[in-house]
Amino acid sequence: MSVLVVGTVALDTITTPLGRKEAILGGSAVFSALSASYFSPVNLVAVVGEDFPQDHISLLKKKKINLDGLDCVAGKTFCWTGVYGEDFSDPETLATELNVLVGFNPSLPESYRDSKYVFLANVDPDIQHKVLAQVKKPKLVVCDTMNFWIANKPESLLKLLKKVDVFLLNYSEARLLTRKNNLLDIGAQLMKMGPACVVIKKGEHGVVSFNSGKVFSLPACLINNLCDPTGAGDTFAGGFIGYLSSVAKWNELSFKKAIVHGSVMATFAVEDFSVTKLAAVNKALINRRVRELIKITKI
Amino acid sequence: MSVLVVGTVALDTITTPLGRKEAILGGSAVFSALSASYFSPVNLVAVVGEDFPQDHISLLKKKKINLDGLDCVAGKTFCWTGVYGEDFSDPETLATELNVLVGFNPSLPESYRDSKYVFLANVDPDIQHKVLAQVKKPKLVVCDTMNFWIANKPESLLKLLKKVDVFLLNYSEARLLTRKNNLLDIGAQLMKMGPACVVIKKGEHGVVSFNSGKVFSLPACLINNLCDPTGAGDTFAGGFIGYLSSVAKWNELSFKKAIVHGSVMATFAVEDFSVTKLAAVNKALINRRVRELIKITKI
Numbered sequence: 141m142s143v144l145v146v147g148t149v150a151l152d153t154i155t156t157p158l159g160r161k162e163a164i165l166g167g168s169a170v171f172s173a174l175s176a177s178y179f180s181p182v183n184l185v186a187v188v189g190e191d192f193p194q195d196h197i198s199l200l201k202k203k204k205i206n207l208d209g210l211d212c213v214a215g216k217t218f219c220w221t222g223v224y225g226e227d228f229s230d231p232e233t234l235a236t237e238l239n240v241l242v243g244f245n246p247s248l249p250e251s252y253r254d255s256k257y258v259f260l261a262n263v264d265p266d267i268q269h270k271v272l273a274q275v276k277k278p279k280l281v282v283c284d285t286m287n288f289w290i291a292n293k294p295e296s297l298l299k300l301l302k303k304v305d306v307f308l309l310n311y312s313e314a315r316l317l318t319r320k321n322n323l324l325d326i327g328a329q330l331m332k333m334g335p336a337c338v339v340i341k342k343g344e345h346g347v348v349s350f351n352s353g354k355v356f357s358l359p360a361c362l363i364n365n366l367c368d369p370t371g372a373g374d375t376f377a378g379g380f381i382g383y384l385s386s387v388a389k390w391n392e393l394s395f396k397k398a399i400v401h402g403s404v405m406a407t408f409a410v411e412d413f414s415v416t417k418l419a420a421v422n423k424a425l426i427n428r429r430v431r432e433l434i435k436i437t438k439i
Numbered sequence: 440m441s442v443l444v445v446g447t448v449a450l451d452t453i454t455t456p457l458g459r460k461e462a463i464l465g466g467s468a469v470f471s472a473l474s475a476s477y478f479s480p481v482n483l484v485a486v487v488g489e490d491f492p493q494d495h496i497s498l499l500k501k502k503k504i505n506l507d508g509l510d511c512v513a514g515k516t517f518c519w520t521g522v523y524g525e526d527f528s529d530p531e532t533l534a535t536e537l538n539v540l541v542g543f544n545p546s547l548p549e550s551y552r553d554s555k556y557v558f559l560a561n562v563d564p565d566i567q568h569k570v571l572a573q574v575k576k577p578k579l580v581v582c583d584t585m586n587f588w589i590a591n592k593p594e595s596l597l598k599l600l601k602k603v604d605v606f607l608l609n610y611s612e613a614r615l616l617t618r619k620n621n622l623l624d625i626g627a628q629l630m631k632m633g634p635a636c637v638v639i640k641k642g643e644h645g646v647v648s649f650n651s652g653k654v655f656s657l658p659a660c661l662i663n664n665l666c667d668p669t670g671a672g673d674t675f676a677g678g679f680i681g682y683l684s685s686v687a688k689w690n691e692l693s694f695k696k697a698i699v700h701g702s703v704m705a706t707f708a709v710e711d712f713s714v715t716k717l718a719a720v721n722k723a724l725i726n727r728r729v730r731e732l733i734k735i736t737k738i
Contacts, residue, residue, distance in 0.1 A: 345645070360656075366621070437655075438738075
């Protein structure tokens with residue numbers, strides 16, 4: 141079943157210990173749509189400016205990502221400029237140029253409105269609301285956010301969470317939103333906000349999730365060629381919802397396996413800049429890494 | 440089979456967000472011996488001063504910890520004074536008073552020399568060497584260390600590692616010792632130093648281990664009453680070697696289960712100051728938490 145993804149499309153300028161890249165393809169919708177595309181057809185909702193390269197359009201189309209919902213408007217594409225230090229943790233943001241994101245008012249193509257799997261990737265929660273309101277009868281709604289929206293649009297975000305089945309967020313964002321430090325307290329508090337399931341992403345330390353109160357904790361895959369962590373969380377989310385849409389089954393096991401697939405997809409995103417590696421993998425590589433992750437966690 | 444433990448016995452003064460406690464029972468040998476005592480008899484090797492309270496001696500004896508190897512000498516007991524911040528991570532050391540540890544030259548009681556399971560808890564590696572040299576035919580030698588010894592006695596430590604089967608250390612210590620950032624690289628580098636097995640403790644993020652190259656990654660138990668993280672690593676180690684000595688079997692599964700048991704024991708250590716909770720648990724509580732940890736990690 142197809143997955144609807146709304147979020148940002150970006151031309152990022154990123155510096156990591158492995159180098160600096162200018163105006164590379166990024167954004168929450170790009171990483172999550174590409175990741176989900178390995179499991180199901182994807183309908184993308186986003187906006188780009190006139191400067192958005194045709195090559196990127198071709199790449200997304202090649203991955204069978206439906207771009208009927210991609211607005212191309214006058215102005216420049218959204219751009220994030222960030223620098224990662226030696227340990228690759230919390231990047232320093234040098235600039236966030238919203239550009240065409242300002243005033244983005246998505247209207248879903250008719251063909252998108254019957255989508256059953258909806259991923260509201262990190263973007264202004266007002267936009268997430270608008271998109272969700274246009275989907276007729278979603279079966280599973282997953283959403284992500286970031287510290288900026290927690291700090292600046294908490295009311296819109298809290299209203300959105302009441303309509304969401306699965307809420308994905310970083311550990312630091314979860315602490316910020318709940319003002320709690322402990323994972324059990326954080327999980328309980330987040331579930332009280334609406335979502336039946338909460339997935340807390342801890343980067344290299346894995347994932348802790350709460351599915352109707354049941355805890356599942358998964359360590360991260362071990363990789364030795366980390367290049368650029370940008371998009372890891374979005375890619376996780378795309379693999380998570382993509383997997384669920386492909387099995388079209390919602391139970392404890394499919395939820396856990398979706399987390400495994402999300403974790404694996406994220407490793408491909410971080411092994412090169414932009415979507416270079418993520419766009420070049422295949423089902424065999426994905427499945428091999430899924431088996432490896434399950435193996436290293438098995439008692 | 441009994442476990443020989445050498446390390447420090449301390450009277451610590453500790454401040455955490457939950458309060459301040461003066462001159463409380465601590466030290467690497469105390470936490471690890473108490474932890475191991477739930478699985479096997481323990482032979483303790485350590486030194487205390489004249490100020491060491493008789494109550495603590497009684498507690499250790501009550502736990503069937505053999506104190507024939509506990510020297511009581513003129514002077515004051517080793518004392519660490521530290522403060523934990525709001526997030527309970529890396530404490531600030533206000534004072535380290537070695538006191539009777541200076542000049543400690545352990546001579547093992549004859550009854551200890553046949554020990555098969557040896558835990559060289561965190562203490563001067565010269566002392567770890569001296570103790571190990573007096574054990575006739577150890578079956579399994581496990582050692583721990585800390586950043587202070589990595590920085591100040593690297594040669595002694597590296598020499599020791601050649602005689603060790605399992606090396607346990609913190610993630611930050613592992614990075615310091617190997618000058619690598621990546622867990623796979625760190626594990627490979629540490630195994631080159633001698634130990635067939637390496638266990639990297641990541642606190643609330645669990646454990647990553649390498650058993651002759653095979654990776655096993657275990658998330659931490661989730662607890663919601665963290666009080667004082669002091670001794671968590673030592674308690675992990677005690678549970679780890681204690682479990683292995685009790686099953687007297689060394690294979691991939693027993694290694695993994697030892698890590699599970701170590702992780703569980705550590706949670707008891709951190710739920711109160713000093714050894715208050717750790718000394719008060721029982722096998723039923725331990726086994727329940729073991730089952731819970733296995734459950735939250737199961738796919």
